[in-house]
Amino acid sequence: MDDELHRRLAERIQALQKARDFTQEQLADFAVVGRGYLSAILRCKQSPTVRTLQKLARALGVTVKELFPG
DSSP states (O other): OOHHHHHHHHHHHHHHHHHTTOOHHHHHHHHTOOHHHHHHHHTTSSOOOHHHHHHHHHHHTSOHHHHSOO
16 A cells, blocks of 8 residues: 555544544454554554455444545
């Protein structure tokens, strides 16, 4: 994943997480992804799979498309 796109994706996920008043741990639990994996995604150390993006989007109440900033 492109570094700039990855950074923007991570920022968007974090913004949605904060808007819903979720901790990182809660988001990981709601999305049924590992906490360490989510942390690595948000620190741009790991690229999420499509399946993980689907899980995060569902947990945040948005579409996968909405995870990506305009």
